[in-house]
Amino acid sequence: MNYQRRLLDAIPGGAHTYSRGHDQFPVNAPPILKxxxxxxxxDPEGNRFLDYGMALRAVTIGYAEDAIDEAAIAQIRLGNNLTRPSLIELEAAEAFLEAVPNADMVKFAKNGSSAVSAAVKLARAYTGRELAVRCQEHPFFSYDDWFIGSTVLTRGIPESVQAGTTTFHYNDLASLERLFDRYPGQIACVVMEAATTEPPAEGFLPGVQALCRRHGAVFILDEMITGFRWHLQGAQHYYGLEPDLSTFGKAMANGFSVACVAGKRDIMELGGIDKTGTERVFLMSSTHGAEMSSLGAFVAALDFMRRERVVEHLWTYGQSLMDLMARVARDAGVADSFKVGGYACSPYFMTLGADGKPDPALRTLFLQEMIRHGVMMPWIALAYRHDEQSLDRTRTALEASLPVYAAALREGVDKYLQGPAVKPVFRKYN
Known part of the structure; x- marks a missing residue:
């Protein structure tokens, strides 16, 4: 049954997230999962894979975790979506604000794109300015035009919208200072993650925050990936930051659809309705934004993460995995090409060609061989249910895959790679 053809015929791109597209995986990857x-x-045929994709980092406990699922089902049986705010809506908001004490108010959404776009809108309303500045090295903030217009994918986006966002560089405070000098009194906000693959240089993150304060711009910290992974209070606690606004998602509800924008009361309450006579900001208004099942899952997931010390497990398991991958790479003689790095709670690997630059064909070959041996590792997203058995299965797959990788370095990758190399999501042409 040609699932891939059916997907492409029915869905633009064949999936509802470009990162799940067939151009992101080797040809031997299962085209669809059950x-x-x-x-x-x-997959539908019963083939099983140890997974390090974990639903694009959204599942940090484990798939079909009974305690989380039962909490969601309990809310479904209460109606799942009511005419007035639900009790779980209030409980979830209070639970989040207790967990992330830097925030005074929170507004839930169904995806991270909506949350970050809402933060940018709040910043523009609060400052009366229009220009958004985002970090160039951080790959994704939103599918909305304010962000996509600052990438190479500008088709369909008016030039006036593209001009509303500009970029600075991570770990380059001077690049941000130059923007504040170039656009005095015009920058509404600075949007960035605390860290991705590259750790922050000493003084960089506090420096960004200080620049925002000095120039009256709103400091927006995107915690879609770092939130509930670096620390239960987020990377803002881990790095000692106090963002004006922050956005969370992914790890919040173990795969259920929950994201949020949260922050200081004087900014967040611009989206309120209780201050008579003030001009309104139409923040977010979504029929399903406070869907009860997802919020029930969030409350249960937060309790589980706190009780079972999930974040601590991610750091411990991740360090063991990084050590394992580095050791097997050394044993296979590919340590100069196959690199492992990042934070233990969120590791990454790189495949470098002879020129020292990332090589997509080598990356695809590695993914191909790992899948051949029962491990799906498009990136490394860790979960609480990754355990010693998972590590053993990973070791077996690595010890079978990296010798093939070594042979490809000697003899040419084309001899071993089946099908095309994976492509970057952000590319101008297909």
Missing amino acids: GGKGVEVF
Whole structure:
């Protein structure tokens, strides 16, 4: 059954997230999955894979975790979506604000794009300015035009919208200072993640925050990936920051659809309705934004993460995985090409060609061989249910895959790679 053809015929891009598209995986990857349990996924034919994709980092406990699912089902049985705010809506908001004490108010959404765009809108309303500045090295903030217009994918986006966002460089405070000098009194906000693959240089993050304060711009910290992974209070706690606004998602509800924008009361309440006579900001208004099942899952997931010390497990397991991958790479003689780095709670790997630059063909070959040996590792997203057995399965796959990688370095990758190399999501042409 040609699932890939059916997907492409029915859905633009063949998936509802470009990162799930067939151009992001080797040809031997399962084109479609039926389900998952723990840290395994399986296709309709029953083939099972140890997974390190974990639903694009959204599942940090495990697939089909009973305690989380039962909490969601309990809310479904209460109606799932009511005419007035639900009790779980209030409980979820209060639970989030207790967990992230830098925030005074929170507004839930169904995806991170909506949350970050809402933060930018709040910043523009609060400052009366229009220009948004975002970090060039951080790959994704929103599918909305204010962000996509600052990438190479500008088709369909008016030039006036493209001009509303500009970029600075991570770990280059001077690049941000130059923008404040170039656009005095015009920058509404600075949008960035605290860290991705590159750690922050000493003084960089506090420096960004200080520049925003000095120039009256709103400091927006995107915690879609770092939130509930670096620390239960987020990377803002880990790095000692106090953002004006922050956005969370992914790890919030173990795969259920929850994201949020949160922050200081004087900014957040611009989206309110209780100050008579003040001009309104139409912030977010979504029929399903406070869907009860997802918020029930969030409250249960937060309790689980706190009780089972999930974040601590991610750091411990991740360090063991990084050590394992580095050791097997050394044993296979590919340590100069196959690099492992990042934070233990969120590692990454790189495949470098002879020129020292990332090589997509080598990356695809590695993904191909790992899948051949039962491990899906498009990136490394860790979950609580990754355990010693998972590490053993990963070791077996690595020890079988990296010798093929070594042979490809000697003899040419084309001899071993089946199908085309994976492509970057952000590219001008297909």
